[in-house]
Amino acid sequence: MTAEPAHRAGARAAPAPPASRPSGRHARPLAEVHLLSLTLDDAALERARAVLSPAEREHADHGVPAVRRRRTALRAGMRAALGSALGVAPADVPLVADPLGRPGLGPAAPGLDVSCSAGGDLGVVVVGHGVRVGVDVEPVAPWTAAVADEGWLTASELRWLRLLPPARRAVAATRCWTAKEAVAKATGRGLTGPLPEVGTLRAPRTRRTAGWLLHPVRVPAGSVATLATDTPVRLVLDDLPTTAPPERTTR
Amino acid sequence: MTTTSAPGTGIGPGPAAETRLASFRRYCAQRTGRPLERPGDLHAFSLDDAPTFWRALLEWSALPWSGSADRVVVGTDVETARFFPDVRLNYAAALLGPRPDVDDASAAVTSVHADGSTRTVDRRGLRAAVGQAAAALRRLGVRPGEQVVVVAGSDLPTVVAVLAAAAVGATVSTAMPDMGAPVLVDRFGRTDPVLLFLDRAAVPGDADAAGHALVSGLPGLRHVLLLDDGAAPERWPVDTRSWAGELTGVPAEPVERWPALPFDHPLFVLFSSGTTGPPKAIVHGAGGTLLEHVKEHALHGDLGPRDVLYVHTTTAWMMWHWQLSALAVGAHVVLYDGPVSRPATLWELVARHGVTVFGTSPAHLQLCQDTGLRPGETLDLGRLRAVLSTGSVLHDWQFDWVADAVGPVPLQSISGGTDVLGCFVLGHPELPVRRGWSQARSLGLDVAAVDEAGREVRGRVGELVCRRPFPSRPVGFRQDPDGRRFHDAYFAAHPGMWTHGDLVEIAPDGGARVHGRSDGVLNVDGVRIGPSEVYRALQGVPGIAQAMAVEQRDPRYAGASRMVLLVVLHPDADLDGDLARTLRATVRRRASAAHVPSLVVAVDELPVTHSGKPSETAARDAVNGDPVRNEGALRNPGCLTGIRAAVARAGRSTVPTADADARALTTSAAADADADRVAAEAARLWREALGLDRVGPDDHFADLGGTSRQVMTLLRRVALELGADVPVEDFLAEPTPAGLARCVARARSAPMPDVVELRAGVGRPVFLLCDAWGQFNSLHALVRALHTERPVLGLHPPLADAAGRRRSVGELADACLVAAAGRQPAGPLSLLGYSFGGLVGYETAVRARAAGRPLGWLGLIDVFPPTASLTRGEARARRWAGRLDTLRSPARLAHRLHHRVPGVGQGVEEAAWTQSWLVAAAHRLSPYDGPVTYYAATRGLPLVGNTLSAWRRAAPHLLVTELAGDHEDLLSAARVDLLAARVSATLA
Structure with a gap:
């Protein structure tokens, strides 16, 4: 039960109406994956900031300048993606947070789910149409002996990682982390719950674990990203400019 | 570099990447027909068939010697056995003589100074310099067996002087110029030296006055040779000359001229503090020292002509002599006589000189860790292949730090002592390093942990003993004609065994872990202090009736130790600020700054055994909050409660801390001090996790750019270093340094996290x-x-x-x-x-x-x-x-x-x-x-x-x-x- 390979960049999904559901029993729900750059020049930053709510602006301002830029860009990107799915302007997207702090649309659009992640200069926003999603992107962190000591790898995952040639361990370990984090974000519990054992992920195939499906997301070299969904999906990959107007640009 | 392979010796490269230990093992296997393949076989062979082992080592190492090696060991008692009674050799010749596997033009010694300047001499050059110096000493009438003392720092002229004295057959002792004249006279006086080398440039204060005091205190001196080029001193009671002047025009004598001396001929006299009495003047034989060092360097350290060894040490410590012997395996030795102005100084030295094996101490490693140093990232340590640590107990987290901040090089914890001028436990080139453990026992040494009855214990802490004869056993003490002091020092506790005075645990796989001293000698952050030296300094301080100095695990800094002085006052005296100040000043003046206690506590009674002997072990356990092991042997066990209470109270009082404690603390109450320390530690881990220089107590983790993965790393380090299991939810509720400190405090005081x-x-x-x-x-x-x-x-x-x-x-x-x-x-x-x-x-x-x-x-x-x-x-x-x-x-x-x-x-x-x-x-x-x-x-x-x-x-x-x-x-x-x-x- 694997999802289709996720590399159909440029394919436009069938326009999805708000509160979409799978149109037929056999059509898999859709997950749109948007990659965006989090390094904005000042003009783009101002434009992005303009679509944020006051609370989001305040949250962004709490961070050091690099963090402020990332938060602004990512949030604006999330609004842009949801705005295009809903057919409204980014600033008008009714974003709310659930009791655990997970962002979403709430009762306003019950069929849509969203997840976003920032890793270095790369941001990922995923919009799920009728499917629960969680995504995480990380720059590849070097493998050192201390990684084993960080406490999030299970014994068997560690053993497998150690069997890999050292050159591949860094990527594999980072992928492992993104998989765990993606599930954590999909459930909404984040780090407060035990992280699932995800085993070794041999990209690009999808893997099932702990009741979730894990899909590798293709991102530029130097980073790794994983998407977790609760049901099989069709993945569509898009590049979304941070200040995208309601219509998407494709490449 | 041309190399020739001499079959059956350790010379020449073996099959690709074979360690010297493996080559030696093959050699032994061929000689004896025993396979020796499994781990531990070689060690077992070295004990079971010691004569074959030691003889094989002598021959394989291709050291120059003459005579007959047929009699390897005479006698079976570790106290009196003698090795190779018919072998004659010369220590300096063994170090400097030409070797077929070492290029004469390769660097032998590099001397580095505080200003960064260096001087390198190759093997041929060093041989010539020592040859010249030996000739000069001969002209001055120095004869084999006479004592030469050298008071100078660690640089090339010192090496030449020491090796020249050894070459002519004299016995050598070295010391640092910053040791006060009284201490030097006390030590050297026991050896009755005839010749003194002195570097006045390195003596602090009035060098001439200090020199005068030293010279006056050594009546047997015939000559003083000045290593500095200052003006002639006025009116010293002994013939004083410039060493450079003595060397002028003297032709170098060849190595062959240096006498071949008996295996046990006294080479070095080293000094060691004891629990009671004056320092011991320990005499080490040339052959035993040389053979042991060659074994440790070549077999355990896999040291060879391609290696560059730098051990951070001074001439006052045995590691200086230990590293010098590396010349005998063709290694290149680096010396540094400058100050360690920053923890990074030594790592920079390692990088600049391509050091392959670096010797340091737990105290230095801890300092590097505390200051957030990451030498592996900031410096090119590409040639470094091993780090050695010795001096005090090396803690588990320090292994992690080296692996993390330096690189994947083995950290070998080595431990031995001045008493044997060598190591009982050290590294092994074929075994992995287990965190917290020394890898192996020294080959040929029957090292074991025993209980009070002398029975071997495994997997538990026991007294470190060596049960069979070993060549590096010292020859004896100076000023101990009947050998009684020698016997009491090492052989009285367990008959038939050398008792070293350390506590050790031997693991089933042969690894070992030293747990500190078993006698009352204190190890204060790597400095060995004999309590008797403190008591002597305290004599005459009014108001003190009795005193006892014990080592306490420093509650403020993980892994550090400090000295606590328990005093019993006269009935009319009071431990107020004045008395404490007088006490400290007196100790500092009469002994040294290192002897000044960190904490002075007044108690009613000191623990004594039934025979009336004061029990420092009982007091130490009480001061550390440990259960007192020998309570039944005490006449007054009730005093322990009082000691514990007094120490706890003193920790909370505002008695100022000693000057010797360089990391001065504020005088806040214990609860605040504790919380401050936790906060400081939490902030440090925070900074390290995020790579920041500064952080405020209320900065949010994510606001600073911290990712979820970094949260995991941070909490993991908190668990490992602060011993507090902080749940993620707790941290996320308040993800600030102040919040983390609170979580840590809560986690620690939580009653049952099990x-x-x-x-x-x-x-x-x-x-x-x-x-x-x-x-x-x-x-x-x-x-x-x-x-x-x-x-x-x-x-x-x-x-x-x-x-x-x-x-x-x-x-x-x-x-x-x-x-x-x-x-x-x-x-x-x-x-x-x-x-x-x-x-x-x-x-x-x-x-x-x-x-x-x-x-x-x-x-x-x-x-x-x-x-x-x-x-x-x-x-x-x-x-x-x-x-x-x-x-x-x-x-x-x-x-x-x-x-x-x-x-x-x-x-x-x-x-x-x-x-x-x-x-x-x-x-x-x-x-x-x-x-x-x-x-x-x-x-x-x-x-x-x-x-x-x-x-x-x-x-x-x-x-x-x-x-x-x-x-x-x-x-x-x-x-x-x-x-x-x-x-x-x-x-x-």
Whole structure:
């Protein structure tokens, strides 16, 4: 039960109406994956900031300048993606947070789910149409002996990682982390719950674990990203400019 | 560089990448016909057949010697045995003579100074310089056996002077110029020197006055040779000349001219503080010193002509002589006589000079760690292949720090002493480094840990002894004509054994861990202090009737130690600020700054034994809050309570800390000081996790750019370094340094963290034992998949006690029973465990039954019976099965081999697993007559039957249910559902 390979960049999904559901029993729900750059020049930053709510602006301002830029860009990107799915302007997207702090649309659009992640200069926003999603992107962190000591790898995952040639361990370990984090974000519990054992992920195939499906997301070299969904999906990959107007640009 | 291979010796390169130890092993195997292949065989051979071993070493090392090596050792008593009585050699010739495997033009010694300037001399040049110096000494009338003393720093002229004195057969002692004249006279006076080398440029203060005092105190001096080029001193009572002047125009004499002297000819006299009495002047024989050093460098350190050795030491310490001997294996030695202005100074030196083996101390490593240094990242340490550490106890986290901040180089903890001018435990080029442990015992030395009765103990801390003769045993003491002091110092405690005065633990695999001194000698941050020196300095301080100096683990800094002085005052005296100040000033003046205590505490009584002897060990245990081991031997055990209370109170008072304590603290109350320290530590870990220089107490983690993964790293380090398990939710509720400090304080004061809720439910809980890491990560899938309404609680007692010692299976079981009974006071207990956790669970069941609280249900998931519980046949079969298994599965072979690759930084997790395995293997199953449900993996070691026999012997009511898969698969995501289903079906 694997999802289709996720590399159909440029394919436009069938326009999805708000509160979409799978149109037929056999059509898999859709997950749109948007990659965006989090390094904005000042003009783009101002434009992005303009679509944020006051609370989001305040949250962004709490961070050091690099963090402020990332938060602004990512949030604006999330609004842009949801705005295009809903057919409204980014600033008008009714974003709310659930009791655990997970962002979403709430009762306003019950069929849509969203997840976003920032890793270095790369941001990922995923919009799920009728499917629960969680995504995480990380720059590849070097493998050192201390990684084993960080406490999030299970014994068997560690053993497998150690069997890999050292050159591949860094990527594999980072992928492992993104998989765990993606599930954590999909459930909404984040780090407060035990992280699932995800085993070794041999990209690009999808893997099932702990009741979730894990899909590798293709991102530029130097980073790794994983998407977790609760049901099989069709993945569509898009590049979304941070200040995208309601219509998407494709490449 | 041309090399010739001399067959049957250690010269010449062996097969590619063969260590010198392997080459020597082959040599021994050829000579004796014994295979010597398994680890430990060589060490066993070196003990069982010592004469062959030592002779083989002498010949393989290609050292120049003459005479006959037929008699290797005469006598069997370690105190009186003599080695190679018919061999003659010259230490300087062995170090400097031409060797076929070493290019004469290669660098021998590089001397580095504080301003960065260096001077390098090659082997030929050094040989010529020493030849010239030896000729000059001969002209001055220095004869073999006479004593020469050198008071100078660690640089090239000092090396030349020392080697020249050795070349002509004199006995040499060295000291640092900043030691006061009284101390030098006290030490050197015992050796009756005829010649003094002095570098006035390095003497602080009025050098001429100090020199005068020194010279006046040594009546046997015939000449003083000045290494500096200052003006001639006025009116010194001895003929004083410039050394440079003495050398002018003197032709170098050839190496052949240097006399070949008996093996035991005195070479070095070193000084060592004792608990009582004056310092010991320990005489070391040339042959024993040379042979031992060559063995340690070539075999244990794999040191050779391509190596550059730098050991951070001074001429006052045995490591200086130890490193000098590296010339005998053709290594290049680096010396540094400048100050260590920053912790990075030494690492920069290592990088700049391409040092391959770097020797340092735990104190220096801790300083580097505390200041956040990351030498592996900021410097090019590409040529560094090993780091040695000695001087005091090396802690577990320091191994982690080196692996993390320096690189994947082995950190070898070596330990020995001035008394043997060598090491009892040190590194091994073929074994991996186990965190916290020295890798091997020294070859040829029967090092063991014994209890009070002299019986060997394994896996427990005991007294370090050497039980058989060894060549580096010192010849004797100066000023000890009948050898009584020598005997009392080392051979009185355990007859027939050399008692070293250290506490050590020897692991089953031969690794060792030194735990500190067993006598009253203090080790204050690497500086050895004899308490008697403190008491002598205190004589005459008014108001002090009695005093006792003990070493305390510094409560403020992990791994550091400080001196606490307990004083009994005269009835009319009071320990106020004035008296404390006078006390400190007097000690500083009469002894040294290092002797000034960090804490002075007034007590009513000091502990004495029944025979009236003061017991420093009892006082030390009381001061550290440890249980007093010899309470029964005390005449007045009641005084211990008073001592404990007084020390606790003093910690809270505002008595100012000593100057010797360079990291001065504020004088706040203990609670604030503690909280401040936690906050400072938390802030440091925070900074390190995020790579920041500064952080405010209320800065949010994410606001600073911290990612979730960094949260995990941070909390993990908090757990390891601060000993506090802070749950992620707690941290996320207040993710600031101040919040973290609060979490840490809460976690530490939390009463019973041994039970954690893994899954909520109703009814009687199911207790799940933790895994070999003390965690539940690997068991989460199982917990989630169990079909039961009952809550699942995890039992995870701390796997080690406060001192870092791993607890036995029995101790863990006791803790589990208490924890479980605490959560479920009534009703039958249900326990479930996998692998290591299952073993603990089984033992808990045994204890529960013994406590009259029989278990309701015990589930064991593929728990191997420990080796100690197998019959010999079963154990052999398991070993063979293990080998077969390894051969069948390339992945497993790679996995096993991975463990054997030396120098690969083994993660903390791996080390923890090995430790748990060792704890488990040593356990012997107790009989249990209750029902046990056993879930066995079918694929795996093919002798399932034998595994179950061992279990059935212990627990006759074994109900076995089989599951497809092997040991590691059972819990994996692929198969856990099956296991969970089976467990759920049989759960009770």
